[in-house]
Amino acid sequence: MARIPCKDTPSSILAYKDEVIRRLQYESQFIGWILIAVVASAVFLLKCLQHCCSPLSFHQEEYWGQYRSCEKELFNRTAEVHAKVLAASNVKHFFGFVALNKEEKEMVTEYPVEEVQSSPQWNEITGVYLYRENKGFPLYSRLHKWAKKVIGNGTDAESKEMALLAV
Structure with a gap:
């Protein structure tokens, strides 16, 4: 029926038009629910x-979530x-005032500010972060990693972080 133009539709097929439309609606709804x-x-x-695949225990992952939430808020x-x-x-x-x-x-x-952080510092703490450890100690975020002076060591994990940003 879809191949026949509407104005040239034979009257014998018009009787099935409502049934075909209803069937198409059923099929599209079924496919939609299957997709969902x-x-x-x-x-x-x-x-x-x-x-299951996380390198962290349940409690450590909970702590990591708490840490990241507090770090973000602060x-x-x-x-x-x-x-x-x-x-x-x-x-x-x-203006002078x-x-x-x-x-x-x-x-x-109370908080005198004279300078802003340079772009390399912002780049070091910004971006996607994959959990890792350094010498057995956890690094919970890029800011934590930067504060511990571990950033910029050219590790494979860091290149993975940057690759995720490029995608």
């Missing part, structure tokens, strides 16, 4: 395999303060 079931099963299996709060103080410094340099409220004035005096 396959994707859900694949996600479930991947989550199970992720825990980094974001500190970055916000740093950006605000640096912006206030730049505005003051441009800056209009700050009491809380911001205290923040500017």
